[in-house]
Amino acid sequence: MSKEYVLKEVEFWDGAMASSQALRQAEVDIMAAYPITPSTPIIQNYADYLSNGYVDGEYIRTESEHAAMSACVAASAAGARVTTATSSQGFALMIEVLYQASGMRLPVVLNVANRALAAPLNVNGDHSDLYLGRDAGWINLCTFNQQEVYDMTLMSFKIGEHKNVRLPVMVHQDGFICSHTAQNVAPLQDDVARKFVGDFEAVDSLLDFARPVTYGAQTEEDWHFEHKAKQHKAIMDSINVIEDTFEEFEKLTGRKYNAVESYMMEDAEIAIVALGTTIESSIEAARQLREEGIKVGIVAPRVFRPFPYDKIADALKNVKAIGILDRSSPGGALGMLFNEVTAAIYTNDTKPVINNYIYGLGGRDTTIADLKQIAKEIQANADAGKLTTPVQQFSGLRGPKLSFFDMESSK
Amino acid sequence: MSKIIKNLKQFSTANERLEGAHLLCPGCAHSIIVRELVNCTDHNLVIANATGCMEVCTAVYPYTAWDTSWIHIGFENAATSAGAIAETYKVLERKGRLNKNAENTKVLAIGGDGATYDIGFQFLSGAVERGHDFTYVCLDNEVYANTGGQRSSSTPVGASTTTTPAGSQSIGNKTTKKDMIGIMAAHGAPYVAQVAPNKWKDMIMKFQKALEINGPTFVNAMSACTTEWRFPSHQTITVSDLATDSLAFPLYEIENGVYTINYRPKNIVPIKDYLAIQGRFKHLFKPGNEHIIEEWQKRVDKKWVQLQKMEEMTNS
Numbered sequence: 001m002s003k004e005y006v007l008k009e010v011e012f013w014d015g016a017m018a019s020s021q022a023l024r025q026a027e028v029d030i031m032a033a034y035p036i037t038p039s040t041p042i043i044q045n046y047a048d049y050l051s052n053g054y055v056d057g058e059y060i061r062t063e064s065e066h067a068a069m070s071a072c073v074a075a076s077a078a079g080a081r082v083t084t085a086t087s088s089q090g091f092a093l094m095i096e097v098l099y100q101a102s103g104m105r106l107p108v109v110l111n112v113a114n115r116a117l118a119a120p121l122n123v124n125g126d127h128s129d130l131y132l133g134r135d136a137g138w139i140n141l142c143t144f145n146q147q148e149v150y151d152m153t154l155m156s157f158k159i160g161e162h163k164n165v166r167l168p169v170m171v172h173q174d175g176f177i178c179s180h181t182a183q184n185v186a187p188l189q190d191d192v193a194r195k196f197v198g199d200f201e202a203v204d205s206l207l208d209f210a211r212p213v214t215y216g217a218q219t220e221e222d223w224h225f226e227h228k229a230k231q232h233k234a235i236m237d238s239i240n241v242i243e244d245t246f247e248e249f250e251k252l253t254g255r256k257y258n259a260v261e262s263y264m265m266e267d268a269e270i271a272i273v274a275l276g277t278t279i280e281s282s283i284e285a286a287r288q289l290r291e292e293g294i295k296v297g298i299v300a301p302r303v304f305r306p307f308p309y310d311k312i313a314d315a316l317k318n319v320k321a322i323g324i325l326d327r328s329s330p331g332g333a334l335g336m337l338f339n340e341v342t343a344a345i346y347t348n349d350t351k352p353v354i355n356n357y358i359y360g361l362g363g364r365d366t367t368i369a370d371l372k373q374i375a376k377e378i379q380a381n382a383d384a385g386k387l388t389t390p391v392q393q394f395s396g397l398r399g400p401k402l403s404f405f406d407m408e409s410s411k
Numbered sequence: 412m413s414k415i416i417k418n419l420k421q422f423s424t425a426n427e428r429l430e431g432a433h434l435l436c437p438g439c440a441h442s443i444i445v446r447e448l449v450n451c452t453d454h455n456l457v458i459a460n461a462t463g464c465m466e467v468c469t470a471v472y473p474y475t476a477w478d479t480s481w482i483h484i485g486f487e488n489a490a491t492s493a494g495a496i497a498e499t500y501k502v503l504e505r506k507g508r509l510n511k512n513a514e515n516t517k518v519l520a521i522g523g524d525g526a527t528y529d530i531g532f533q534f535l536s537g538a539v540e541r542g543h544d545f546t547y548v549c550l551d552n553e554v555y556a557n558t559g560g561q562r563s564s565s566t567p568v569g570a571s572t573t574t575t576p577a578g579s580q581s582i583g584n585k586t587t588k589k590d591m592i593g594i595m596a597a598h599g600a601p602y603v604a605q606v607a608p609n610k611w612k613d614m615i616m617k618f619q620k621a622l623e624i625n626g627p628t629f630v631n632a633m634s635a636c637t638t639e640w641r642f643p644s645h646q647t648i649t650v651s652d653l654a655t656d657s658l659a660f661p662l663y664e665i666e667n668g669v670y671t672i673n674y675r676p677k678n679i680v681p682i683k684d685y686l687a688i689q690g691r692f693k694h695l696f697k698p699g700n701e702h703i704i705e706e707w708q709k710r711v712d713k714k715w716v717q718l719q720k721m722e723e724m725t726n727s
Contacts, residue, residue: 029502032495056506058498063537067491070534073484074459074492078499079508100484206480206496207503207513209455214475216483223472 002027002056004190005049013185015149015178019085019111019171020045022153024055025193026109029080029200032060032071036090037123038175039113043085065090069097069108076106077215079202081157083108087175088115091129095136101168102137103231104215107160108168110138111153114276115175116362124363125175127275127327130304131336137231139169139238140304144261144279146183149173151255154188155245157197162245165238166203172304174276176363188253196252235306242303259308261300262315264290268297270378271316273341274325275300278359278366285371296375312344321353321382323374325395327360334392334405353381356405359395370396414453416615425450433476434468438637438644440651441465441550443608445521448548449479451615452622455516456480459492461526464557465550487531493520494543494627501544517622518545524565525555528589539598539627546621546628549591552636560639564589567659569703570691572639577694582703587710595629596665602628604664604673608635609651613662613673620664633660641690650688657685658711661718670721682708 005024013021019042023031033043049055060075062068065086072082086094091112101108114130116122134140139159141152149171156169173179188196204213219227239259246257263283265271272282279300286296299315301308316322324342326335333339338356345352357374360366374395380388391405416422428449435442441464449456457480460466466483469476484492497518503509520538522531527549535547554572555561561574566584571577575584595603602624606614614632621628635650637643642650654660655674659682662674683704686692695703 029506030495030499056502058502060495060498061541062491063533063540067488067534067537070484070488070491071495071498074482074488074495075499077482078457078496079503080499096485097488202508205510206457206482207500207516208510209480209512209516210510212478212480214470214477214481217470217472217475218467219472227472 003053005054007187007189010184010186012182013146013150014041014180014182015146015173016041016113016180017045018146018150018185019153019173020049021187022150023083024049025188025190026081026154026157026197027055027057027194028083029057030060030071030075030082031057031084032062032068032075032082033084034062034065034068034086034090036065036087038115038125038179039085039087039090039111041179042111042113065093066097069094069101072108073097073101073104073106076101076108077104077206079205079207081161081200083110085111085113087113088117088129092117092132095132098133098136098138098168100216103227105166105231105234106168107157107166109153109156109160110168110170112170112172113175113179114172122362123175125177125276126361126363128329130172130275131328133170134305134336137167137235138305139165139167139235139242141169141171142275142300142302142304143171143173143178144277144300146178147185147255149178150185150187151249151253151257154193154197155249159238159242159245161200162241163203165234165241167235167238172276177277186253192252196249239303239306239308257302259301259303260311260315261302263298265297265299265315267295268319269295270321270323270375270382271297271299271319272323272325272371272375272378273299273316273337274327275304275337276327278325278327278371281366281368282371285368285375288368289372289375294375294379296378307340309344312341313348316341316345316352317348317350319352321378323355323357323378325357325359325374329361330358330392353385353387355381355387355389356392357395358392364396366396414451416451419611422447422450428456428477428479429469430476430478432474434471435464436638436644438647439464440552440608440634440636440647443647444550444614444632444634447608447611447615448519448618451618452517454622455513457496457516457518458482459484459489459496459518459520461489461520461522461531462486462557463523463526463550465521465523467557486526488534489520489522489526490531490535490538490545490547493518493545493547494538494541497543497545519622520545520547522547522549523556524549524551524553524563525557527551528565528591529563536598539595539600539629542626544625544627546630548618548630548632550634551631552634552639553588554636554639556636556639565591568707569695571694572691582700583694592631592665596668600629601626602664602666605631605633605660605662607633607651607655607660607662609648610655610662610674617664639691642688646688653680653685653688656680657682658715659685661715663718669725670718672718672722682711
């Protein structure tokens with residue numbers, strides 16, 4: 001039995017601490033992890049709780065992230081509540097096993113402190129790793145500040161382990177900007193948090209010999225398709241459990257979460273769509289711009305997978321122009337968030353002018369001034385009723401302005 | 412709870428945990444070895460199987476040949492999986508959440524030489540170093556048989572494989588076999604052994620020992636591959652006899668650093684007799700390649716002397 005950790009009503013936590021505390025309260029049985037910046041403090045804090053009796057479990061100090069996720073999958077199949085944390089290259093190394101976790105319907109929880117992918121080597125935050133894992137069949141929950149990291153990590157167990165879901169869940173937070181900076185976080189006390197998360201119930205456990213199970217069988221053209229279709233259905237249906245869990249959490253804490261978050265959208269003429277800590281900066285930029293008469297709102301998918309297509313479409317149905325911000329090197333295309341959001345609003349009656357910003361790669365600071373400039377360009381598109389710039393622009397880049405997909409000049 | 416198995420007939424009446432309904436080649440030594448492995452104990456078994464022949468031939472949905480808990484994740488991570496399952500067992504037992512029917516469970520990892528010597532080498536090293544309580548059995552057929560006979564780091568010198576084909580400019584594989592037993596012993600694993608299916612009593616004794624001993628134990632099982640070694644499917648045990656009698660695969664164990672040679676052939680067979688029965692070495696008998704066999708014989712002789720010295724030294 002683990003010792004109780006008495007928490008203040010409001011703690012001053014960085015994002016990593018917010019993760020670790022939620023993992024401790026979820027009474028994880030097995031953590032299998034390999035350190036990588038900036039996710040490292042998450043597992044270090046947890047090791048500290050273990051060493052001091054604040055959690056009863058085992059920490060498997062694997063020799064790589066691939067092994068960490070492998071251990072999570074096997075331990076989960078054996079009936080343990082499991083977790084790990086990673087970033088960037090470590091996430092990339094895990095990729096093979098991410099698909100195994102979702103394919104075997106095992107509710108592993110993975111905290112990702114988002115970081116750029118090399119080369120060139122970079123330890124700072126962008127969303128390259130988040131994008132890399134998008135098709136791995138995991139539920140993806142996004143956070144924009146430390147409080148949300150805590151809340152989403154607690155909820156991730158409840159969502160993933162729900163009998164109608166049985167899927168692994170990632171909780172994303174921006175590397176450094178969220179993981180290593182502190183804000184006020186209002187946590188639940190241990191007993192309340194534990195009650196909310198609930199006991200882990202093993203399903204089809206390898207350690208139940210009354211009913212031996214085979215995990216990881218082979219299926220070829222005769223059955224593979226049916227398995228993958230069922231898996232897709234499971235993640236598509238998971239939105240119901242996610243929203244129910246958000247609602248239950250709201251009743252407990254008063255903190256309301258939605259599959260798609262909208263800020264100042266009631267009367268917005270233009271919108272910024274983004275992910276991560278940029279949301280908080282965008283909200284501040286919007287407040288300032290509204291004093292200048294620019295009615296900008298912000299839309300952000302809280303649930304990135306399953307992608308809330310219909311709710312994105314609904315959130316953006318009344319605006320004249322939208323700027324969609326991607327914090328990942330697009331590698332020869334428009335940004336992924338741009339493509340997905342654009343697809344979502346295609347069936348709307350309104351046809352807003354849409355453009356794409358690539359920004360903040362490798363942790364490049366994105367300031368309020370940068371976001372105000374972006375909003376002003378979006379406003380110019382709204383006023384003109386058409387694109388006044390190429391579709392894709394790089395924001396905050398040194399040197400001459402870089403842009404692609406110039407629709408005017410290609411006419 | 413190891414069983415006392417006096418004769419092979421006892422296996423035929425054992426409760427099968429690897430059912431006959433699998434897709435391994437006729438004459439494949441894998442099924443002989445694994446069947447005896449899973450039936451030599453009354454312990455509950457959880458098996459983590461690496462990708463490879465054993466895996467693809469025993470769990471093709473909607474069927475399974477396994478009448479015990481079994482998981483296959485990837486090619487490289489069977490040892491990690493077994494280690495994690497052993498840790499889960501420990502935690503659940505401590506927290507009072509272990510199923511009553513799961514008491515006396517042993518965790519087993521199975522992988523071919525591809526999974527063990529190569530792609531899963533780091534994972535095995537990590538899992539053994541961490542000291543999880545599990546047994547790893549390598550089905551060593553010295554080739555990537557499942558993908559069609561490519562060389563591995565267990566492939567012996569001179570073997571013609573699909574990635575080291577013998578030809579006018581090549582003698583086949585150019586490197587000598589990796590000493591996995593030595594590497595595992597160097598990890599400080601409490602028990603490391605080599606077995607072969609023709610010496611089944613020795614094999615059972617070692618499997619039982621490996622399962623009983625606490626901590627990470629490793630058994631390298633010589634597994635003759637009728638398809639890639641190219642010998643008739645009824646000669647699996649004949650080839651295995653030649654392998655152990657020529658000392659190509661000496662049978663020995665290392666328990667807490669102490670060496671024991673378990674089989675001393677009365678008549679040591681020349682290595683060329685072991686090679687001559689296998690198609691993969693056919694080209695070595697062509698004029699000009701004599702030195703390969705001669706050097707091989709010297710290596711085997713030297714290794715045998717070394718083993719005996721190690722036995723003497725560690726027992727004194």
